[in-house]
Amino acid sequence: MNILLKSAKIFDTNNKDLHLKRRDILIKNGTIEKIAAKIDAPSKVKIIEYPNLHVSIGWFDNSVSFGEPGFEERETIANGLGTAAKSGFTDIVLNPTSHPIPDSSSDIVFLKNAAQGHATTMYPLGCLTVRGEGRDLAELYDMKSAGAVGYYDFKHALENSNLLKIALQYAQNFDGLVMSYPLDLKIAGKGLVNEGEVSTKLGLKGIPSLAEELQIARDLFILEYTGGKLHIPTISTAGSVKLIAEAKKKGLDVSCSVAIHNLFFTDDHLVEFDTHFKTMPPLRAKNDVKALIKGIKDGTIDTVTSDHIPMDIEQKRVEFDNAANGSIGLESAFGGLNTLLDLETTITLLTKGRERFGLDTPNIKEGEKATLTLFDPDFEYTFDANHILSTSKNSMFLGAKLKGKALGIVSNGQIV
Template sequence: MSLLLKNVHVIDLNSPSHRKESNILIEKGLITSLNGRSASKEFDLKGKYVSVGWLDLNAHFSDPGNEHREDLDSGTKLAIAGGFTDVCLSPDTEPPIESKSDVNYLRKRSSDSLDIHVHASVSEGLEGKNLTEMLDLYEAGSVAFSEGDKAIWNAELLLKALQYTKGINVPVFQNPRDLHLSANTHMHEGVFSTNLGLRGEPSLSEELVIGRDLEILKYSGGRIHFSRISSAKSVELIKSAKKAGLSVTCDVGIHHLIYTDEAVDNFDTVFKVLPPYRSEKDRKALIKGVKDGVIDAICSNHRPFDQECKQLEFDLADPGNISLQTFYPSLEELSGLIPIEILIDKITNGPRRILNMDLIKVDEGQKAKLTIFDPEASWFLDARTNLSKSQNSPYWNRELKGKVLGTICGQKATFHK
């Protein structure tokens, strides 16, 4: 079957049709023309947009172990609805992803519409003591190594991990948080935490770990990726390290570009997240980091929790919220501050460079891995439209602007109503 996307506006910095209206002809899973004339199935997408398929660097599907929050089926559905053709899953499940069979369990759940990529654990049992069989895990298909939402607190372990992975050119993902400075904290340390009487985590917690790890990287070589950075100084530290020639990359969670610690003002636990939302100064620095290229990618940081984990006093609630299905409305909210082509680049080319994957583009001869979206369409997030098993979204019961219309992954096209 052939497919023609008529009059669609291309957003792809690497495409010859970037910012142009095109007629994209797809045959046998490949883009065969940007000026197609006819096909067995045609869609007129006047006023709509298309880009390379989106890739999320960090999501939790809570499978195995907490399938009541999310599972591979529900996670796949909402990722596709959110515009993603590729998702990287965090290894901090129960049990964690630390063996070849664990990696195979997740990879086999890739579908025709969504490619699932796996981060394998750095340490056995996520305990930060003994390395996993990293080379075996790489051969099984893991694309990166991390401790999920935990930090690699053990400096010796990080050193060995970087040395082991240097030869296979795979990044070690670090969630930079000092084990002691972040213990028993509930939000960013600042004026608002003081006013609310909540114990805050200083941005120093993140910055100390980044500074330490950059020194280890200088010594060991290898590749390090700082996952979900949140402070202004973190941006500066990474910027300086890049200028010095270190192999370092980083990403930011989508909501950290939108919210600050002020959102916690009414004790709504949906705004208790990991890392915590920080100050307006930090948020502006993150936005500038995205625009300037210091920040390589934007991730969903999708972290589902059931109501029993969220409908509690603020200090007892688990940190995290869901964000995959509402990712594009978040991008639209940011598009007034960051050009949309840069935002799209941070969820297409940026993640693929970090993972050392081949770049794809909207061009003839390329695999048809595409996301189609409408910046003008509106929809409402509630129990009827939500595809996640959890409801911990900051957009709950809100009308949202910006809707994903569908994805194309090779010969599989999925369109949404």
């Protein structure tokens, strides 16, 4: 398909000649053929015009969950990738949350084949341990050869310190990225929400910040001993930011992410016992949110993620104690982040992080493959059920006032 984007304001801080300039962009057979102040439309071209059209390199989300195979009632790969595309994401990293859980090369091949032909490209993670049970290492090298971009027992803390040590040592042989979820299970116990004033008022069992920070401290000590590459997903406390900042000053090869909802909401939103706000890690206190935002601005926190976790109604419309953790987040990611931060920071965060997973970052340049996100940063609206594209509807952003809306993507020779 040939596409002409008319009068698009280009947002690309790495290209001073084009950054914040309005240009026409002609795309032929998936490649950017011409960028100019005005391009006359050739025959057989789809013209895209929008009053406040902005364009950046394609957005990237490093923590997305679907359901297929095994939990298709939550989300299929096809609808999930369609949702990601309409939410502005050209590339996503898929968490190992299916059944059977992907812990072998054949599982990775299945997932990659299932995602073929979509505008959004999906990169699967493999489990770090067999069946995600934390006892024996999975087929790390074979999964990387099949296309896995990292190893993660999704939201399951690795209790065996020696197993993490061996994983970090072994993965260095093929530049593998090891991920470790930050939660000390013994300290977290049966906690449901952040331990603090709100949990006390509501009578809910709390998870102290110590549970996250102690696990991170352990993992960083192991990393310092072994070397290798460690990614700590979805941190949530001020202490975690401090620990990771200190580790980076030492020169350790560690990265981390934060979920957008942990920046947007605090545990004050739990007062209605709304299960949409039940997540892991839990929503924390205001001082934690301030520290997380500061960590983003000073570079301690490497990436943000929607931490998109679809859960069907049977998992959410139950008593708070029994409800599953998780919220969908793809559809609200840009609006939520752009409401909190300035546009330059928002787009920088949404476009960075590929290199950590061994992926190339696209460019807005003539002759390059078109991997673009189209968006309107000034559109203000209240997020409601009509904005949800996922099969599951468990969004904590329902009713939130947001600024900024994704319009779609141009990627893999397609426009969505």
